[in-house]
Amino acid sequence: MRKKTAMFHALGATTAAALFALFAMDTASADSLKVLHNFSGKDGLAPTGMIEASDGNFYGATTSGGDQSGCLPPDGCGTLFRMDMSGQLQRLHVFHKTDGYYPSGLVEGPDGKLYGVTREGGQKGGGGGGVLFSLSPTGADFKIDHRFVGGDTCCDGARPQPGMVLAGDGKFYGTTELGGDYRDNDHPGFGTVFRFDPATGKIKFIHSFQLADGNGIFPNGYVIQAKDGFIYGTTREGGSAGGGTLWKIKTDGTGFAVVTQLPNLETHSGPIQGADGNFYGTDDIGNGSVYKVDQSGNLTFVNRFDSSDGKGLFFPVTQLSDGFLYGTTEEGGLRDPQGGDVFRLSTGGKIRILHSFDSNADSERGYIPNAKLILGTDGKLYGTTALGGKKRLGTIFRIDADDLGAVKTVSAPARIKSGHSAQGRVTLFKPAPAGGVVVNLNAGFGAASVPATVTVAEGQTSAKFRIDTMQIGAEATIRLYGSVNGQGLRTQFVVTP
Template sequence: MSLLLVAVALFAQTAIAQTYTLLHSFSGPDGGSPTGLIQTADGTFYGAAVLGGDVNTCDPDGCGTLFKTDSAGHFTVLHVFHASDGYHPTGLVQGLDGNFYGTSVSGGQPSGGGAGAIFRIDPAGNFQVLYAFTGGFACCDGAGPTGPPIQASDGNFYGTTGGGGAFRDIHHQGGFGTVYQFNPVTGVVTILHSFNFDGDGFYPNSPLIQGKDGFLYGTTRQGSGPFRVGPGTAFKIDTGGNFTLVAVLAGQPLSGLIQTDDGNFYGTNEGLGGSVFRLDALGNFSFINKFDGADGWNPQFRLLHASDGFFYGTAPEGGLLDFQGGDIFRLDASGTLSVLHSFTITGADGFGPNTQLIQGADGALYGTTGIGGTNRHGTIFRFDQRVPGPVASVTVNPAVVVSGQRSTGTIKLSSPAPPGGMIVNLGAMQGQIVIPSKVTVRAGATKRRFTIKTLTIGAAATVRIYAYAAGQGVRTTITVTP
């Protein structure tokens, strides 16, 4: 915890990058805590809000809504949930028929009860419950869908539930979760796999993807290690229900996986600050980035592999301005990371980004925050990642220093400093070095050097150094040896 407090103190500053555009601020009746976006061929964005809508016949915070908007922020509510048709929707996917499909975490029964539902809605807002889960304490259906289903190459939809299934014990009466198939023609749900607390993982917690090999891939939050409460797992399953454990992960994934053209899979873990990891086709696991607070904290959402080859993601906490705010980050496969935007709990741009980013038809990034905005119910935003931030790079020379000696850091700006100069803030995430808290790049200049003093230490340490302005920043490392 002390490291977190140091991070907050080091990176206290208020500013909003100009590449961020607020498109909509949720008010409650139109939704609250949106869960991300999809974009259709006509350029319209569609999404779901977990809360908001009807607060009279549903939860005090509402059962959620479905909505659409355009890139200018023209917003329309398509559906308001009332429990009997489900509540707390998890997002949308567009089917091959042009309609939208999704799931709700709970509800779906005429009484308002139930363990969640699969639904369909067309672009005009015509809504229909297609299947209501009965899981929970009743064998052997699923309970609590964890995200919108995907439509696989065979035309059926596939997804996971966080509870239910055929296996349960005295301590887990609600079951350990399932993988299911939904046939949109017959309306039949088939449970392909019930997680069994026996080494295959349990509590799947994210949507599936269909890999290049045709298998469906997903993750469980827990299920390995002593007493089966250790790190989560990655798995694959074919459309016939043949299940394979792919890897035991070093953490608890919440986001699921993405696959890149080279066949590798990438995902995020929470716990101990969180991480980004890579899995190769053989299930070999490696870390790409371990978060320290300044670059974000406990990412919980899928990465986006954008057209420029970079990975983009969000963290609901951490960042360079306010530890409670969260951030947008960019990462390459080698682990080089930049913070593109830092949220604050007092800013009108929202905070706590809570979904996978998408790349719009215009090339920019679009996403949502779960909290904040004008009405404090979350926001929809656009972020143009192609506009360079004020700080282009920070380097150190030498990069390996014997303790007690000095090194030199160099800040490079993306463009000449304005009249009056530009203040660039500096921070180090560990105590083995001493650097200025900020430096000023003089007007018209693009570079500024600073001195790095190292302390006497007994063991080698690699320290991250951040340079940032207006909530955008870059980092480098210096290694101090005894």
């Protein structure tokens, strides 16, 4: 069964923060994250990410909010908005059942218009399998280009997914979670891949997923066109190896193939293709992971998350020119287990937390980030949170990818014998100011323990701390974090018998 992401939990959940546990490690807000907009309800709530269009403005959607009367979701059907670099936001469109609800995934078309989908709605009675829509950047000329009906009519799709891609042929490619040429009379289809031509307004379904063939079912959003010209995407489950799949298909609908099975993984978004030609994706099983599939189809893990570095990955990572992968987790982090974080990850697996959200002490800067990060033309990263902010209804934020925080390194011996002690060290980027710098330490609850904090004295750049280990019968790998104000990094060492 599909897990609901936080943006859908957020619907009608303005009091959800009261359920979150207190876990703040510190209360200072010293990093570069800046809230550009606080949603109020009328302009939307629970935003779902943005794009920066060719006019230099940001365009996005909220899953709820807008007109709260006469809509199936209790907090409104959702909105579309435009925001400039300074954070000035204008509502462009309000949804009302018959034109869809749960909007997401705007893409700029070759004609300068904005295209997107809604997950549900679109029919006269308010039901329906979602719509594909377009509008001008001013909000005028809103048009429903296709109303999805899914299993009601073979072989249409239902529940279109966010993240259509504009391919080199000038057409959009996307997926629907349900619908298609279904051969199981007990199920309304297992999803489709579609092609939409903005020049003609016509849609064509070029592939239907089937449960019986082991190629995967319930395709995710955020498909891409890779360097080889194929469209690539993932399915959430239904693969022959007991998980989802990474698949590809030609733009004419031929050549469908499974690149690799994703055993025991549950993906909620498609891959990206890195500068090295490999594919990188995320999944949500356990605490979640970032995985890599090389060009031969071999699957490896870049990072398996442990909650301290985040939990719950529902959106693609973004690779910048520095080669690092940047992304968000909806939960976990170094300050609040319910807050989520923004992370930077090398393709070799080294992680740094750029910001840890806090639903308690720092809730006005938002929490539960719920969208793919985008790189603005100003070189900053932009994203959204489902909850928090001054109105507690979500935010748009900007963060500097170069802001690495205070801690430069945290180190320990590569191997420590169980039952013995060793010495670790934290190093800062610059000398500590008056009063020193308190660094938070965390080694989890395994075979090693460290003090909760260590202080780097005024004028110094490093400090030592003690690592104690317990007696164990088998090797154990320990992850050690050092952080200040929710920004930090990880190293690891092995405790040996």
